[in-house]
Amino acid sequence: MTIDRRSLLAGASAGAALIAAPALVRAQGAGPIKVGEINSYTAQPAFLKPYRQGWELALEQINAAGGALGRKIETIFRDDGGKPEDAVRHAGDLINAEKVDLLSGGFLSNVGLAIADFAAQNKRLYVASEPLSDAIVWAKGNRYTFRLRPSTYMQAAMLVEEAAKLPAKKWALVAPNYEYGQSGVKWFKELLKKAKPDVEFVAEQFPALGRIDAGATVQALEASKPEAIFNVTFGADLSNFVRQGNTRGLFEGRAVVSMLTGEPEYLDPLGAEAPVGWIVTGYPHADIQTPEHVKFRDAYKAKFNDYPRLGSVVGFDTMNSIAAGLAKAGSTDTEKLVDALKGLKFASAFGQAEYRAIDHQSTLGAFVGKTAIKDGKGVMVDWRYADGAKYLPGDAEVKTLRPAG
Numbered sequence: 001m002t003i004d005r006r007s008l009l010a011g012a013s014a015g016a017a018l019i020a021a022p023a024l025v026r027a028q029g030a031g032p033i034k035v036g037e038i039n040s041y042t043a044q045p046a047f048l049k050p051y052r053q054g055w056e057l058a059l060e061q062i063n064a065a066g067g068a069l070g071r072k073i074e075t076i077f078r079d080d081g082g083k084p085e086d087a088v089r090h091a092g093d094l095i096n097a098e099k100v101d102l103l104s105g106g107f108l109s110n111v112g113l114a115i116a117d118f119a120a121q122n123k124r125l126y127v128a129s130e131p132l133s134d135a136i137v138w139a140k141g142n143r144y145t146f147r148l149r150p151s152t153y154m155q156a157a158m159l160v161e162e163a164a165k166l167p168a169k170k171w172a173l174v175a176p177n178y179e180y181g182q183s184g185v186k187w188f189k190e191l192l193k194k195a196k197p198d199v200e201f202v203a204e205q206f207p208a209l210g211r212i213d214a215g216a217t218v219q220a221l222e223a224s225k226p227e228a229i230f231n232v233t234f235g236a237d238l239s240n241f242v243r244q245g246n247t248r249g250l251f252e253g254r255a256v257v258s259m260l261t262g263e264p265e266y267l268d269p270l271g272a273e274a275p276v277g278w279i280v281t282g283y284p285h286a287d288i289q290t291p292e293h294v295k296f297r298d299a300y301k302a303k304f305n306d307y308p309r310l311g312s313v314v315g316f317d318t319m320n321s322i323a324a325g326l327a328k329a330g331s332t333d334t335e336k337l338v339d340a341l342k343g344l345k346f347a348s349a350f351g352q353a354e355y356r357a358i359d360h361q362s363t364l365g366a367f368v369g370k371t372a373i374k375d376g377k378g379v380m381v382d383w384r385y386a387d388g389a390k391y392l393p394g395d396a397e398v399k400t401l402r403p404a405g
Contacts, residue, residue, distance in 0.1 A: 031071065032067075032071060032072045032073060032074035033067070033068055033069065033071050033072070033073045033074065033101050033326065033332055034073075034074050034075075034076060034098060034099065034100040034101050035073060035074070035075050035076070035100060035101065035102055035103075035104055035319075035322060036075075036076050036078065036090075036091070036094030036095070036098060036100035036102070036103045036104070037055070037075050037076065037077050037078065037103075037104050037105045038077075038078045038079075038080050038087050038090050038091060038094070038103065038104075038105040038106065038111075038115060039051070039052075039077070039078075039079065039080065039105040039106065039107055039129075039130075040079070040080055040081060040082040040107045040108055040111065041077075041079040042079055042081055042082075043080075043081050043082030043107075043108075044082065044107050044108070044235065046235060046265045046266070046269070046309075046311075047107065047130070047235075047263075047265045047309070047310070047311040048107060048311060049311070050265070050308065050309035050310075050311035050312040050315070051129070051130070051311035051312065051314055051315035052077070052315060053300070053303075053304050053312055053315065054300065054308065054311065054312035054313060054314065054315030054316035054317075054319075055075065055315035055316065055318065055319045056075075056315075057299060057300055057303055057304075057312075057315075057316055058315070058316045058317075058318075058319035058320050058323075059073060059075060059319050060303075061299070062319065062320070062323045068323050068326035068327055069326055069327070069330065069331070069332070073319075073322075073323065073326075075319075076094060076098050076100060078090035078093075078094065080111055082107075082108055082111065083111070084110050084111050084113075084114035085114070087106070087111045087114050087115050088114050088115065088117075088118050091103055091115055091118045091119075091122075092118070095122060095124055101125075101332040101334075101337075102124065102125040102126070102127065102322070102332075102334070102337065103115060103118075103119060103124060103125065103126045103127070104126065104127040104128075104129060104318060104322065105128075105129055105130075105318075106128045106129060106130060106131040107130045107131060108131060108178070108179075108180065108209075109131045109132055109133035109135075109136070109178065109179035109180040109183070110133075110178055110179050111131065112128050112130070112131025112133065112136055112147075113131070113133060113135060113136060113140060113179065115128070116128065116136050116140065116141075116142060116144075116145040117140070117142075119142065119144040119145050120142035120143070120144055120145065123144060123334060124144060124334055125144055125146075125334050125337050125338055125341070126144055126145045126146070127146050127147075127148065127318060127321065127322055127325075127341075128145060128146065128147040128148065129147075129148050129149065129314050129315065129318040130148070130149050130311075130314055131147070131149075131180070132149060132150075132151050132152045132155070132180050132183070132184075133151070133152060133179045133180055133183050134151045134152055134153045134183055134187070134401075135179065135183070136151075137151070137359045137360050137361045137402070138359060138398070138401040138402045139401065139402070139403070140404075141359060141360065141402045141404055142404060143338060144334070144338060145360060146341050146355050146360040146361075146362070147360065147361055147362060148314065148317060148318050148321060148362045148364060149314055149362070149364065150281075150362075150364060150365060150366045150388050150391070151361060152180060152183040152184045152186075152187055152259075153183075153187045153391075153392075153393075154361075154366070154388055154391045154392060155184070155259050155260075155281050155366055156184060156187035156188040156191055156259070157187070157191055157391040158281060158366060158368050158386045158391055159188065159230075159257050159258075159259065159279060159280075159281065159368065160188060160191040160192045160195055161195075161368075161386075162257065162279045162368065163188075163192055163228070163230070163255075163257045163279065164192060164195040164196045166228055166255050167227075168199075168226075168227035168228035168254075168255055169196075169198055169199050169200060169227060170199075170200055170202045170224075170225070170226050170227045170228070171192070171199060171200070171201050171202065171226055171227070171228050171229070171230060172201070172202055172203040172204070172205075172221045172224050172226035172228075172229050172230070173185050173188070173189070173201060173203070173204045173205070173229070173230045173231075173232075174204075174205040174206075174207070174217060174221060174229065174230075174231050174232065174233060174241065175204075175205075175206055175231070175232035175233065176206070176207060176208070176209040176210075176212075176232065176233055176234075176237060177206035177207060177208055177209065178209050180232070181206060181209070181232045181233075182206070184232040184259055185204065185206075185230070185232060188230050188257075189201055202224040202225070202226050203220060203221055203223075203224030203226060205217045205220055205221060207233070207237065209237070210235070210236065210237060212233065212237040212240055212241060214237075214240035214241050214243070214244035214245075215244050215248075217241065217244070218241070218244045218245050218248050218250050219248070221250060222248065222249075222250050226254065227254060227255070228254055228255040228256070228257065229250075229251070229254055229255070229256045229257070230256075230257050230258070231256060231257070231258040231259070231261065231278075232258075232259050232260075234259075234260045234261070234266055235265075235266060236269075238261060238266050239266075239269050239270055242270060242273060242274070242275055243270075243273060246273065246275075251275065255277075255279070256275065256277075256278040256279070257278070257279045257280075258275075258278050258279070258280045259280070259281055260280070260281060260282065261275070261278060261280040261281075261282060261371065262280035262281055262282015262283065262284070262367065262369060262371060262380040262383075263281075263282045263283050263309065263310040264282075264283060264285060264307070264309045264310065265309045265310060265311060267282070267371070267377070267378030267379070268377065268378070270378050271376060271377060271378070272373060272376045272377070274371060274373055274377070274378025275371050275378070276371055276372055276373060277370055277371065277372075278370065278371045279368070279369075279370055280368070280369065280370065280371055280380065281366045281367065281368055281386075282310070282366075282367055282369065282380050282383075283309070283310040283313065283367055283380070284367055284369065284379065284380040284381075284383050285297065285307055285308055285309070285310075286307065286379075287380075287383070288350075288367075290350070290351065292347065292348070292349055292350065292351055293349050293350065296308070296313070296316060296349040297349075300312055300316075313348075313349045313350070316348075316349055317346075317348040317349060317350075317353070317364065320346060320347060320348065321341075321344070321346040321348075321353075321355070321362070324344060324345075324346040324347070325337055325340050325341045325344055325346075326340075328340040328341075328344060341355050341360070342355065342357040342360070343355065343356070343357040348364055350364060350365060350385065353365075353388070354389070356392070358395050358398050358399075358402075359398050359401075359402050361392060362388065363387070363388040363389040363392070364388050365385055365386050365387045365388040365389075365391075366385075366386055366388070367380065367383045367384070367385055367386070368383060368384055368386050369381060369382050369383025369384065370382050370383075
Protein backbone atom coordinates (compact mmCIF):
# COMPACT_ATOMS: atom_id res chain seq x y z
CA MET A 1 0.00 0.00 0.00
CA THR A 2 1.33 3.40 -0.98
CA ILE A 3 1.20 6.15 1.60
CA ASP A 4 1.26 9.78 0.45
CA ARG A 5 4.04 11.61 2.32
CA ARG A 6 2.05 14.86 2.58
CA SER A 7 -0.92 13.00 4.07
CA LEU A 8 1.35 11.33 6.58
CA LEU A 9 2.87 14.63 7.65
CA ALA A 10 -0.55 16.25 7.86
CA GLY A 11 -1.85 13.42 9.99
CA ALA A 12 1.19 13.59 12.23
CA SER A 13 0.71 17.34 12.66
CA ALA A 14 -2.96 16.89 13.53
CA GLY A 15 -2.10 14.23 16.05
CA ALA A 16 0.55 16.45 17.60
CA ALA A 17 -1.99 19.26 17.84
CA LEU A 18 -4.45 16.99 19.60
CA ILE A 19 -1.78 15.92 22.06
CA ALA A 20 -0.63 19.52 22.59
CA ALA A 21 -4.13 20.94 23.07
CA PRO A 22 -4.69 19.60 26.61
CA ALA A 23 -1.22 20.78 27.58
CA LEU A 24 -2.06 24.23 26.21
CA VAL A 25 -5.31 24.31 28.18
CA ARG A 26 -3.45 23.28 31.33
CA ALA A 27 -0.87 25.99 30.73
CA GLN A 28 -3.57 28.60 30.23
CA GLY A 29 -5.44 27.44 33.31
CA ALA A 30 -2.27 27.68 35.35
CA GLY A 31 -1.81 31.33 34.39
CA PRO A 32 -2.44 34.09 36.90
CA ILE A 33 -5.89 35.33 37.90
CA LYS A 34 -5.89 38.98 36.85
CA VAL A 35 -7.47 41.78 38.88
CA GLY A 36 -7.78 45.22 37.30
CA GLU A 37 -7.37 47.88 40.02
CA ILE A 38 -8.37 51.47 39.18
CA ASN A 39 -7.74 54.31 41.62
CA SER A 40 -6.95 58.01 42.00
CA TYR A 41 -3.32 57.45 42.99
CA THR A 42 -1.94 60.83 41.91
CA ALA A 43 -5.03 62.79 42.99
CA GLN A 44 -5.38 61.31 46.51
CA PRO A 45 -1.92 60.01 47.51
CA ALA A 46 -2.37 60.42 51.29
CA PHE A 47 -4.95 57.64 51.30
CA LEU A 48 -3.98 55.66 48.24
CA LYS A 49 -0.27 55.11 48.81
CA PRO A 50 -1.09 53.24 52.07
CA TYR A 51 -4.02 51.59 50.26
CA ARG A 52 -1.74 50.12 47.62
CA GLN A 53 0.71 48.96 50.26
CA GLY A 54 -2.08 47.20 52.17
CA TRP A 55 -3.26 45.60 48.92
CA GLU A 56 0.27 44.41 48.11
CA LEU A 57 0.72 42.95 51.60
CA ALA A 58 -2.47 40.92 51.24
CA LEU A 59 -1.55 39.85 47.72
CA GLU A 60 1.89 38.68 48.88
CA GLN A 61 0.37 36.67 51.72
CA ILE A 62 -2.29 35.11 49.49
CA ASN A 63 0.18 34.10 46.79
CA ALA A 64 2.65 32.75 49.36
CA ALA A 65 -0.15 30.48 50.60
CA GLY A 66 -0.83 29.16 47.10
CA GLY A 67 -2.95 31.90 45.57
CA ALA A 68 -6.57 31.20 44.64
CA LEU A 69 -7.86 28.14 42.79
CA GLY A 70 -4.29 26.90 42.70
CA ARG A 71 -3.22 29.98 40.70
CA LYS A 72 -1.33 33.14 41.56
CA ILE A 73 -3.25 36.43 41.61
CA GLU A 74 -1.82 39.31 39.60
CA THR A 75 -2.90 42.94 39.89
CA ILE A 76 -2.80 45.41 37.00
CA PHE A 77 -2.98 48.93 38.44
CA ARG A 78 -4.36 51.99 36.65
CA ASP A 79 -4.48 55.64 37.80
CA ASP A 80 -7.69 57.52 36.96
CA GLY A 81 -6.40 60.87 38.28
CA GLY A 82 -9.73 61.45 39.99
CA LYS A 83 -11.57 61.62 36.64
CA PRO A 84 -14.60 59.38 35.97
CA GLU A 85 -14.01 59.40 32.21
CA ASP A 86 -10.44 58.16 32.67
CA ALA A 87 -11.60 55.44 35.06
CA VAL A 88 -14.09 54.15 32.48
CA ARG A 89 -11.44 54.24 29.75
CA HIS A 90 -9.10 52.22 31.97
CA ALA A 91 -11.88 49.75 32.78
CA GLY A 92 -12.44 49.11 29.08
CA ASP A 93 -8.73 48.60 28.45
CA LEU A 94 -8.37 46.26 31.42
CA ILE A 95 -11.28 44.11 30.28
CA ASN A 96 -10.59 44.08 26.54
CA ALA A 97 -6.80 44.32 26.26
CA GLU A 98 -5.49 42.98 29.57
CA LYS A 99 -8.24 40.34 29.89
CA VAL A 100 -8.65 40.84 33.63
CA ASP A 101 -11.06 38.57 35.47
CA LEU A 102 -12.60 41.35 37.57
CA LEU A 103 -12.32 45.05 38.43
CA SER A 104 -11.71 46.70 41.78
CA GLY A 105 -10.81 50.03 43.39
CA GLY A 106 -12.27 53.51 43.24
CA PHE A 107 -11.79 56.35 45.74
CA LEU A 108 -13.99 59.30 44.83
CA SER A 109 -17.71 58.52 44.79
CA ASN A 110 -18.34 59.96 41.32
CA VAL A 111 -15.53 57.78 39.96
CA GLY A 112 -16.87 54.71 41.74
CA LEU A 113 -20.33 55.29 40.29
CA ALA A 114 -18.86 55.55 36.79
CA ILE A 115 -17.02 52.23 37.16
CA ALA A 116 -20.13 50.61 38.65
CA ASP A 117 -22.16 51.71 35.62
CA PHE A 118 -19.49 50.27 33.31
CA ALA A 119 -19.58 47.00 35.27
CA ALA A 120 -23.35 46.76 34.91
CA GLN A 121 -23.29 47.49 31.17
CA ASN A 122 -20.48 45.02 30.51
CA LYS A 123 -21.58 42.39 33.04
CA ARG A 124 -18.24 42.26 34.85
CA LEU A 125 -17.63 42.06 38.58
CA TYR A 126 -16.56 45.30 40.28
CA VAL A 127 -15.48 45.28 43.94
CA ALA A 128 -15.60 48.93 45.00
CA SER A 129 -13.14 49.40 47.81
CA GLU A 130 -13.44 53.00 49.00
CA PRO A 131 -16.12 55.15 47.28
CA LEU A 132 -18.67 55.90 50.00
CA SER A 133 -21.76 57.04 48.07
CA ASP A 134 -24.83 55.03 49.01
CA ALA A 135 -25.99 55.19 45.40
CA ILE A 136 -23.36 52.57 44.55
CA VAL A 137 -25.33 49.88 46.40
CA TRP A 138 -28.79 51.47 46.58
CA ALA A 139 -30.23 53.94 44.05
CA LYS A 140 -27.81 52.88 41.31
CA GLY A 141 -26.92 49.47 42.68
CA ASN A 142 -26.53 46.60 40.22
CA ARG A 143 -25.88 42.87 40.19
CA TYR A 144 -22.18 43.23 39.40
CA THR A 145 -21.08 45.81 42.01
CA PHE A 146 -20.13 45.22 45.66
CA ARG A 147 -18.73 47.77 48.13
CA LEU A 148 -16.32 47.22 51.04
CA ARG A 149 -16.15 50.39 53.17
CA PRO A 150 -18.86 51.69 55.50
CA SER A 151 -20.97 54.06 53.42
CA THR A 152 -21.99 57.66 54.04
CA TYR A 153 -25.28 56.36 55.48
CA MET A 154 -23.50 54.01 57.86
CA GLN A 155 -20.96 56.57 59.06
CA ALA A 156 -23.63 59.26 59.38
CA ALA A 157 -25.71 56.85 61.49
CA MET A 158 -22.71 56.14 63.73
CA LEU A 159 -22.08 59.85 64.23
CA VAL A 160 -25.75 60.74 64.71
CA GLU A 161 -25.83 58.30 67.61
CA GLU A 162 -23.35 60.61 69.35
CA ALA A 163 -24.64 63.91 67.95
CA ALA A 164 -28.13 63.24 69.31
CA LYS A 165 -26.69 63.23 72.84
CA LEU A 166 -25.45 66.82 72.50
CA PRO A 167 -27.58 69.72 73.77
CA ALA A 168 -27.12 71.57 70.48
CA LYS A 169 -30.22 72.37 68.44
CA LYS A 170 -28.84 74.70 65.75
CA TRP A 171 -26.49 72.96 63.32
CA ALA A 172 -24.33 74.20 60.45
CA LEU A 173 -22.95 71.83 57.83
CA VAL A 174 -19.95 71.88 55.51
CA ALA A 175 -19.08 69.31 52.84
CA PRO A 176 -17.32 69.03 49.46
CA ASN A 177 -19.67 69.72 46.58
CA TYR A 178 -19.88 66.31 44.91
CA GLU A 179 -21.63 62.98 45.46
CA TYR A 180 -19.86 61.95 48.70
CA GLY A 181 -20.32 65.31 50.43
CA GLN A 182 -23.92 65.71 49.34
CA SER A 183 -24.76 62.17 50.46
CA GLY A 184 -23.07 62.63 53.84
CA VAL A 185 -25.04 65.81 54.56
CA LYS A 186 -28.31 64.31 53.34
CA TRP A 187 -28.12 61.32 55.68
CA PHE A 188 -26.83 63.26 58.68
CA LYS A 189 -29.72 65.71 58.43
CA GLU A 190 -32.32 63.01 57.90
CA LEU A 191 -31.09 60.70 60.65
CA LEU A 192 -30.45 63.46 63.21
CA LYS A 193 -33.90 64.97 62.59
CA LYS A 194 -35.41 61.53 63.15
CA ALA A 195 -33.47 61.05 66.38
CA LYS A 196 -33.99 64.61 67.61
CA PRO A 197 -36.95 66.33 65.90
CA ASP A 198 -36.31 69.76 67.44
CA VAL A 199 -32.98 70.34 65.70
CA GLU A 200 -32.70 72.90 62.91
CA PHE A 201 -30.06 73.42 60.23
CA VAL A 202 -29.09 77.07 60.00
CA ALA A 203 -26.34 76.99 57.34
CA GLU A 204 -24.87 74.76 54.65
CA GLN A 205 -21.60 75.30 52.80
CA PHE A 206 -20.57 73.16 49.80
CA PRO A 207 -17.07 74.22 48.65
CA ALA A 208 -15.59 72.66 45.52
CA LEU A 209 -13.53 69.56 46.22
CA GLY A 210 -9.86 70.48 46.57
CA ARG A 211 -10.57 74.20 46.14
CA ILE A 212 -12.11 75.32 49.41
CA ASP A 213 -11.98 79.03 50.21
CA ALA A 214 -11.62 78.22 53.88
CA GLY A 215 -11.75 81.81 55.13
CA ALA A 216 -15.02 82.55 53.34
CA THR A 217 -16.48 79.19 54.36
CA VAL A 218 -15.64 79.73 58.02
CA GLN A 219 -17.03 83.27 57.90
CA ALA A 220 -20.32 82.06 56.42
CA LEU A 221 -20.70 79.35 59.06
CA GLU A 222 -19.87 81.77 61.88
CA ALA A 223 -22.47 84.23 60.61
CA SER A 224 -25.22 81.66 61.13
CA LYS A 225 -24.36 81.36 64.86
CA PRO A 226 -24.68 77.58 65.06
CA GLU A 227 -24.43 75.63 68.28
CA ALA A 228 -22.74 72.69 66.54
CA ILE A 229 -21.11 71.88 63.20
CA PHE A 230 -21.15 68.78 61.01
CA ASN A 231 -18.10 68.52 58.76
CA VAL A 232 -17.52 66.21 55.79
CA THR A 233 -14.39 67.82 54.27
CA PHE A 234 -11.20 65.77 54.12
CA GLY A 235 -7.62 65.99 52.90
CA ALA A 236 -6.18 69.41 52.14
CA ASP A 237 -9.67 70.95 52.38
CA LEU A 238 -9.96 69.70 55.96
CA SER A 239 -6.53 71.07 56.90
CA ASN A 240 -7.41 74.51 55.50
CA PHE A 241 -10.81 74.46 57.19
CA VAL A 242 -9.34 73.52 60.58
CA ARG A 243 -6.62 76.15 60.41
CA GLN A 244 -8.99 78.93 59.38
CA GLY A 245 -11.54 77.79 61.92
CA ASN A 246 -8.94 77.86 64.69
CA THR A 247 -7.69 81.29 63.61
CA ARG A 248 -11.18 82.79 63.47
CA GLY A 249 -12.52 81.08 66.60
CA LEU A 250 -15.24 79.12 64.81
CA PHE A 251 -14.89 76.05 67.00
CA GLU A 252 -14.79 77.82 70.36
CA GLY A 253 -17.71 76.72 72.52
CA ARG A 254 -19.16 74.61 69.69
CA ALA A 255 -19.36 70.85 69.26
CA VAL A 256 -18.02 69.51 65.97
CA VAL A 257 -19.03 66.15 64.50
CA SER A 258 -16.85 65.11 61.59
CA MET A 259 -16.74 62.24 59.12
CA LEU A 260 -13.33 60.61 58.43
CA THR A 261 -11.34 63.17 60.46
CA GLY A 262 -10.00 60.55 62.88
CA GLU A 263 -8.10 58.79 60.07
CA PRO A 264 -4.30 59.20 60.31
CA GLU A 265 -4.24 60.25 56.65
CA TYR A 266 -5.99 63.47 57.64
CA LEU A 267 -4.89 63.98 61.25
CA ASP A 268 -1.17 63.54 60.61
CA PRO A 269 -0.75 66.57 58.29
CA LEU A 270 -2.27 68.82 60.97
CA GLY A 271 0.26 67.85 63.64
CA ALA A 272 -0.23 69.95 66.78
CA GLU A 273 -2.93 71.97 64.96
CA ALA A 274 -5.25 68.96 65.00
CA PRO A 275 -8.66 69.72 66.51
CA VAL A 276 -9.40 68.62 70.05
CA GLY A 277 -12.69 67.14 71.18
CA TRP A 278 -14.28 66.59 67.77
CA ILE A 279 -16.54 63.55 67.48
CA VAL A 280 -15.21 61.59 64.52
CA THR A 281 -15.00 58.36 62.60
CA GLY A 282 -11.43 57.21 62.12
CA TYR A 283 -8.73 54.66 62.85
CA PRO A 284 -6.81 54.52 66.18
CA HIS A 285 -4.21 52.19 64.70
CA ALA A 286 -1.81 52.17 67.65
CA ASP A 287 -4.41 51.16 70.23
CA ILE A 288 -6.41 48.37 68.57
CA GLN A 289 -5.26 45.11 70.16
CA THR A 290 -7.55 42.50 68.65
CA PRO A 291 -5.67 39.45 67.35
CA GLU A 292 -6.64 40.14 63.72
CA HIS A 293 -5.47 43.73 63.87
CA VAL A 294 -2.24 43.03 65.72
CA LYS A 295 -1.32 40.40 63.14
CA PHE A 296 -2.08 42.82 60.29
CA ARG A 297 -0.31 45.78 61.92
CA ASP A 298 2.84 43.77 62.71
CA ALA A 299 3.05 42.37 59.18
CA TYR A 300 2.52 45.83 57.68
CA LYS A 301 5.24 47.38 59.85
CA ALA A 302 7.64 44.55 59.04
CA LYS A 303 7.14 44.99 55.28
CA PHE A 304 6.98 48.78 54.99
CA ASN A 305 8.72 50.02 58.15
CA ASP A 306 5.73 52.26 58.81
CA TYR A 307 2.43 52.18 60.65
CA PRO A 308 -0.78 51.46 58.72
CA ARG A 309 -3.30 54.13 57.79
CA LEU A 310 -6.94 53.41 57.15
CA GLY A 311 -6.16 53.17 53.46
CA SER A 312 -3.84 50.28 54.31
CA VAL A 313 -6.74 48.43 55.93
CA VAL A 314 -9.07 49.08 52.99
CA GLY A 315 -6.54 47.80 50.44
CA PHE A 316 -5.72 44.76 52.57
CA ASP A 317 -9.35 43.85 53.19
CA THR A 318 -10.45 44.39 49.59
CA MET A 319 -7.81 42.00 48.26
CA ASN A 320 -8.62 39.41 50.92
CA SER A 321 -12.34 39.59 50.18
CA ILE A 322 -11.65 39.02 46.48
CA ALA A 323 -9.54 35.96 47.29
CA ALA A 324 -12.31 34.63 49.55
CA GLY A 325 -14.84 35.16 46.75
CA LEU A 326 -12.67 33.28 44.26
CA ALA A 327 -12.31 30.37 46.68
CA LYS A 328 -16.06 30.21 47.28
CA ALA A 329 -16.91 30.46 43.58
CA GLY A 330 -14.33 27.86 42.58
CA SER A 331 -14.06 29.74 39.31
CA THR A 332 -13.20 33.06 37.68
CA ASP A 333 -16.51 33.04 35.79
CA THR A 334 -18.18 36.39 36.42
CA GLU A 335 -21.67 35.06 37.17
CA LYS A 336 -20.30 32.45 39.57
CA LEU A 337 -18.17 35.10 41.29
CA VAL A 338 -21.15 37.44 41.69
CA ASP A 339 -23.22 34.65 43.23
CA ALA A 340 -20.31 33.75 45.52
CA LEU A 341 -19.92 37.30 46.84
CA LYS A 342 -23.58 37.50 47.84
CA GLY A 343 -23.54 36.72 51.55
CA LEU A 344 -19.77 36.07 51.46
CA LYS A 345 -18.12 36.11 54.89
CA PHE A 346 -14.47 37.14 54.82
CA ALA A 347 -11.68 37.92 57.28
CA SER A 348 -10.67 41.56 57.71
CA ALA A 349 -8.17 43.43 59.87
CA PHE A 350 -11.13 44.39 62.07
CA GLY A 351 -12.62 40.87 62.32
CA GLN A 352 -15.11 39.01 60.17
CA ALA A 353 -17.28 40.94 57.74
CA GLU A 354 -19.87 40.00 55.13
CA TYR A 355 -21.14 41.27 51.78
CA ARG A 356 -24.89 41.43 52.30
CA ALA A 357 -26.80 39.52 49.66
CA ILE A 358 -29.64 42.05 49.51
CA ASP A 359 -27.59 45.14 48.59
CA HIS A 360 -23.94 44.00 48.21
CA GLN A 361 -22.82 46.32 51.03
CA SER A 362 -20.10 45.02 53.33
CA THR A 363 -20.73 44.98 57.08
CA LEU A 364 -17.19 46.21 57.82
CA GLY A 365 -17.44 48.75 60.63
CA ALA A 366 -15.66 51.94 61.68
CA PHE A 367 -14.22 53.43 64.84
CA VAL A 368 -16.04 56.32 66.51
CA GLY A 369 -14.32 58.49 69.10
CA LYS A 370 -12.91 61.95 69.82
CA THR A 371 -9.84 63.79 68.62
CA ALA A 372 -7.02 64.77 70.94
CA ILE A 373 -3.35 65.72 70.71
CA LYS A 374 -0.63 63.40 72.00
CA ASP A 375 3.10 64.05 71.56
CA GLY A 376 2.34 66.83 69.10
CA LYS A 377 0.11 64.68 66.88
CA GLY A 378 -3.60 64.25 66.44
CA VAL A 379 -4.99 60.96 67.77
CA MET A 380 -8.33 59.33 68.56
CA VAL A 381 -9.36 58.75 72.18
CA ASP A 382 -12.45 57.37 73.91
CA TRP A 383 -13.12 55.29 70.81
CA ARG A 384 -15.33 52.29 70.16
CA TYR A 385 -15.74 49.96 67.21
CA ALA A 386 -19.12 50.38 65.53
CA ASP A 387 -20.07 47.11 63.80
CA GLY A 388 -21.31 48.02 60.33
CA ALA A 389 -24.10 45.44 60.45
CA LYS A 390 -25.81 47.45 63.20
CA TYR A 391 -25.91 50.64 61.14
CA LEU A 392 -27.58 49.37 57.99
CA PRO A 393 -31.30 49.48 57.16
CA GLY A 394 -33.30 46.27 57.14
CA ASP A 395 -34.44 44.35 54.09
CA ALA A 396 -37.80 46.09 53.73
CA GLU A 397 -36.21 49.56 53.62
CA VAL A 398 -33.41 48.41 51.30
CA LYS A 399 -36.02 47.25 48.79
CA THR A 400 -37.25 50.84 48.56
CA LEU A 401 -33.74 52.28 48.43
CA ARG A 402 -32.53 49.80 45.76
CA PRO A 403 -35.25 49.80 43.09
CA ALA A 404 -33.18 47.64 40.72
CA GLY A 405 -33.48 44.77 43.23
